[in-house]
Amino acid sequence: METAIDLFAGLGGNSEGARQVGVRVVWAANHSRPAVDTHAENHPEAIHVCQDLHQANWSKVPSSDIIIASPACTGHTNARGKDKPHHDIARSTASAVVDAVEFHRPPFFLVENVPEFAKWVRYQTWCASMHALGYALSPVIWDAADCGVPQHRKRILIIGTRSKHPIQLVAPSRPHRPVSEIIDFNAGTWSPIDRPGRSPKTLSRVRAGRRQFGDRFVMPYYGSGSGLTGRSLDRPLGTITTRARWAVVDGDRMRMLTTAENCAGMGFPAHYRLPANGTLALHMLGNANPPPLAAYAIDAIRKAA
Template identity: 25%
Template sequence: MEERPSAIDLFCGAGGLTQGLQNAGFEVHWAIDSDAAAVETYRRNHGSHVVEDDIRETDPAIDGPDIEPGVLDLVAGGPPCPSFSTIGRAKLGSLKNRSTENDDRNILYRDFLRYVDYFEPAAFIMENVTGLLSDTAVVETDTIQQSLPTVSASTGEPVGKETPVPEIILEEIDALGYHADWEVVDAADYGVPQHRERVFFIGVREGDTFPDVKRWKTHREPKNERERKISVRSTPGAFKESSQTTFSTDPAVPPFTRGDTARRPYVTVADAIMDLPPVSPGGEMPPSEATEYTLPPVSPYQEWLRDIPEGEDWDEQPLQNHSCRWHNHLDLSIYKLLGHGVGWNIGDVSQEIQPYRDDVFPDKYKKQNPSKPASTILAHIQKDGHMFIHPTEARSLTVREAARLQSFRDSYWFPESRTNAYRLVGNAVPPRLAHAVGHAVREEVLK
């Protein structure tokens, strides 16, 4: 049996990146995160090799995994950089005596690079938000050793050269002896039922082949209305074809083939969630929570998500994390007004129906379109669900629906606390996207 390449996962969160790497054939030996709920979720799904600790206070030689430098194949992770995110800027800007400039989380990538420097892996993958690409930082000189801002004694303001953050990161990577570049990829292009653009910094040893993740795309924009309709799994006699459905024999999660031109249409919201039982804020009929499936999987993607063990029937599996949050009558009335895929910025509607001050957080209402991939699932879903309204029911998405749109299978456990579960789902790397990036690195670098 071929030995699986080795990896560790820094800032592992709920384990989406680990799940994708495992699907790509990696064995993840160690993971770390400072969030207790994330560590519990990771441990429940992946095992006890995860550590709860603040990476800034760790020494990879002492606190890291028992792996000799130069042996590890891959270091992977997504250091949180909220000040590089538009959402992050809004949040930090609304906090008293705090700004993006003094938020130390925007240099956590250096702790990631500390582990790369110590373990000397064959390659590394660092994921982040695309807002990082347009950000800048003040540096004293062009030398990497002095790239942190210095402060004026008279004004207290940073002084020096304003430099694009990606340039700073690439220079620091180069100083470690790695060749690196970044790519912006959309999760929908790799079979995730969600448009989610993320930037991946991928580094390899100097002289090694550099992977091109975009050559491994499996999905594309639909060519016509027929391709936009829900793809129904072709179980003989199980379903009848109608004007609303299109039968498909394509695999739900096609294999990654470099340069594949026969890409499938995007996986849609309907493909992902419309088989789940209805739930309602009122909790009568439908109930507020469903713990059992009432329909078999309809689409091939739903069948893959169900992850039904061989020999068991679809109705023998428990349904997890599918409960509806409470909504007031104002929210429900607005939800009913919106058509599929329609969104309103809070400031665009009259003051009488605005739930927030539009000068603090530029929130919006958005009903998901069943015939398209979802909009980006954000951790903000833990606060409210206005941006993530169900296509046909007057409510926001459940944790399980959000997890499916992130490509987590139904067997993946999330905490019973909806607040924690929503946050973990929104912050996660979609496993299917991580699978694609990990597969590209394994095939183009490690072989």
């Protein structure tokens, strides 16, 4: 396996993972111009296209050993909160992967999404389309923390192979890395915890975290999950989202995680170039697939095939 094309490439987590295991991404596409520009900065060797992949002319896209794709997850994930997953244009992006596979018939493909993707009403139809094209499917749900990412982030990975039977992948089992490894207590903009206007819910979370973990811990600034108790620095971080979610508490001060810390929490290398706008950078990070997870999956496919 030497080459790949990256569909819905976004920030480039899949492309970076491919590069880390010696697979060269020759073509990458996304509908977002900032995402394409950022991907091009980090992967200048690839051809870049900014377009809706439903409109792609696959005859103009180079063939490759593997197609990697992360179709939009926003139509599936429960992280949408009150706006629960429903049928929308985001869900239909997965059909573009079928189109690409049908035209190119690569030896392998790898599709990444949230686990709820498998609950999509059209999931079985989507799988049947891939079966009709001659692919055996190996769906697995892996946690990025098991790949050495300092963050718990479960994702479904659907591997397609042109074989009679699905391949058997060895699940990752690397030691979990604590979030303490990525936090720089000398960085960021700190503010007093007890300041005018601080939300009572935030103060309640801080008090609960102090009782459980002492003076230093992380906690979500909003949402559920570890919201009531905080989270020990000795554990991986919870899932990084497209909004600034995680705060770090240090004694009587607190701040949100910096862009660099979120980048490290996603498993991107420190030299990876991000947009200067912090909000945009975090949005891209929250939408990305952690490079070590992609790297492990691609390498596992290569070993099992």
